[in-house]
Amino acid sequence: MIQTRRKKLSEWVQQLYFVGPALFFFVLIVLIPFVMGMYYSFTNWNGVSNEVTWVGLDNFIKIFTDDANFANAFGFTVKFTVTAVLLTNAVGFGLALLLTRQIRTRNALRTIFFLPNVIGGLLLGFIWQFIFTKGFSAVGEATGIGFFNLPWLGDAQTGFWGIVIVSVWQGAGYLMVIYIAGLINIPNELIEAADIDGANFLQKLKNIIVPLIMPAVTVCLFLTISNSFKVFDVVYSLTRGGPYKSTEPVTMDIYFEAFTNNRMGLGAAKALIFFLVVATITLIQVVITKRKEVQA
Amino acid sequence: MGAARGYTLRTLVIEIAAILLALLFLVPFYFVLVNSVKSFADLLMNSAGLPKEFVWTNYPKVWNVINYPKAFLNSLIVTVFANLGIAVFSSMAAYRLVRHPNKINNLIFGLFVAAMVIPFQSIMIPLVKVANVAGLLNSLPGLIICYFGFGISLAAFLFHGFVKAIPLEIEEAAIVDGASPYGVFWRIVFPLLKPMTVTIILLNSLWIWNDFLLPSLVIPDASLRTIPLATSAFFAQYTKQWDLALAGLVLGVTPIVIFFLFMQRHIIEGITAGSVKG
Known part of the structure; x- marks a missing residue:
């Protein structure tokens, strides 16, 4: 009797010791704010006063019927995500194909292509602000190529493509590493068999390579979709959402709503919608691409 | 191929x-x-070419203005201690969750996994409030604790997969030799987790060192800037003022x-391992 009780107590102490700290910090920093955020999204809290009034669905009605900023930011984010996901994966996959050839500078090149990824989005945005505004115009003057003489970051179009260029430059190397890991696992016999059958490169790509690297595709799509939806740092330092909010992603709209306009309730409602959209889209993507995974 | x-x-x-x-x-x-060692006039006239003369004075000026040693030290403290806490707490939790998969522990693991799809920006507003009430604002330990919270779910998930692959017989043998449950973890299991610990620490280091939004919300004080x-x-x-x-x-x-240049082999291996598990 006493022994089983002591054993039970010891089990509880162990549970507390091993899981307690992780669970405590997780609940404090993630779970409580998450639940509070849901509550605030139904209030008109301004972040300063203690007065928090329940307003029901008012924030959501406002967001969907009378909030041009959110609609624009959402449109920008979707357009950016589609473009950045496609381009980053294409470039990352292309680099992986290059670096799985028998070239001698493979390791050095892999380091170079990965390098932009270790620098944070904020500093990268500042670096590219200089490249776009000063570097491009210098190259444009020297060569006369129209591309470099565009008003980079000065209007909605060049601002958008500026952010896309920086994101692709930053993210491609990371995806390249994952795609390389997928590519080197493809059995040589399969490629050789296809060569003997006279398959050209595109046929091999479509029928052998892509189906066999679907696990890598699942991961890369997940990473790029969720990172593109969450884009903030690069935009913050590159265009700060400008000119005239034309390059403002949802994250920045939430940020300004909460910390500049002091409309925490409205910001929390936007944040909740943002969470639901990101969670739904990434889950759908993982389910779809997982289904396409095959064994070699 | x-x-x-x-x-x-x-x-x-x-x-x-x-190439x-x-x-x-x-x-x-x-x-x-090249432009960081030009005079301002040279930089404006000639952004693409090499400097007419090297102007090294930009560096000491900036060094002092941003108080670089202080910012570097703050970044280092935050990255090191956040990493330590994440690695230790999440490996402990993952071990228990794998070895005692009861209802509560499965629920906790489910929460960790589910939380990985929550974007930071969707909880940052109430987080600032919580951090304020808990006394975590404007202090490096406070920022470090925030990183514990955000880092633990993914790290616990990665450790979880790794612990499952450790054969139970090793632990049973240690218990027969008289090791306590705590001794089994610290002397046997934790050292075996080392490859995953290294991966998690390297990937978290890149994230924490470069992170901007979270510290900008919880650290208003200039002397604590990363x-x-x-x-x-x-x-x-x-x-x-591009020269500076x-x-x-x-x-x-x-x-x-x-x-990165020193750790690149481990970082790249870590991404590969992490992505296969994920």
Whole structure:
């Protein structure tokens, strides 16, 4: 009797010791704010006063019927995500194909292509602000190529493509590493068999390579979709959402709503919608691409 | 792929193309480096070329303005202690969750996994309030605790997969030899987790060192600024003063680039391992 009780107590102490700290910090920093955020999204809290009034669905009605900023930011984010996901994966996959050839500078090149990824989005945005505004115009003057003489970051179009260029430059190397890991696992016999059958490169790509690297595709799509939806740092330092909010992603709209306009309730409602959209889209993507995974 | 074929003309063409592409990737670094040692006039007249004369004074100026040693130290403290806590707490939790998969523990694990899809921006508003009430604002330990919270779910998930692969017999043998449950974890299991611990620490280091939004929300005090915060504040103050700004960027980027060059093999292996598990 006493022994089983002591054993039970010891089990509880162990549970507390091993899981307690992780669970405590997780609940404090993630779970409580998450639940509070849901509550605030139904209030008109301004972040300063203690007065928090329940307003029901008012924030959501406002967001969907009378909030041009959110609609624009959402449109920008979707357009950016589609473009950045496609381009980053294409470039990352292309680099992986290059670096799985028998070239001698493979390791050095892999380091170079990965390098932009270790620098944070904020500093990268500042670096590219200089490249776009000063570097491009210098190259444009020297060569006369129209591309470099565009008003980079000065209007909605060049601002958008500026952010896309920086994101692709930053993210491609990371995806390249994952795609390389997928590519080197493809059995040589399969490629050789296809060569003997006279398959050209595109046929091999479509029928052998892509189906066999679907696990890598699942991961890369997940990473790029969720990172593109969450884009903030690069935009913050590159265009700060400008000119005239034309390059403002949802994250920045939430940020300004909460910390500049002091409309925490409205910001929390936007944040909740943002969470639901990101969670739904990434889950759908993982389910779809997982289904396409095959064994070699 | 194509391993059997030797070094053909085709491979040479591919190699040259790849090298040219790599140089294109490096062009932004070239621009930043050469312009960081120009005078302001030289920089405006001639942004693409090499400097007419090297102006090294940009660096000491920026060094002092952003109080670089202080910002570097703050970044280092936050990264090191956040990493320690995440690695220790999440490996402990993962071990218990794998070895005692009862209803509560499965629920906890489910919460960790589910939380990985929550974007930071969707909880940052109430987080600031919680941090304020809990006394975590404007202190490095407070920021470190925030990183515990955000880092633990993914790390616990990765450790979880790794612990499952450790044979139970090793632990049983230790218990027969008289080890306590705590001794089993610290002396047997934790050392076996080392490859995953290294991966998690390296990937978290890149994230924490470069993170901007979280510290900008919880650290208003200038003396506690990390490198990204100090750089951002510097840019707000010296808009378009590119001679100083670029030197500041070089200083900001250098530590993490050096870290990467030394650890790159482990980092790249870690991404591969992490992505296969994920």
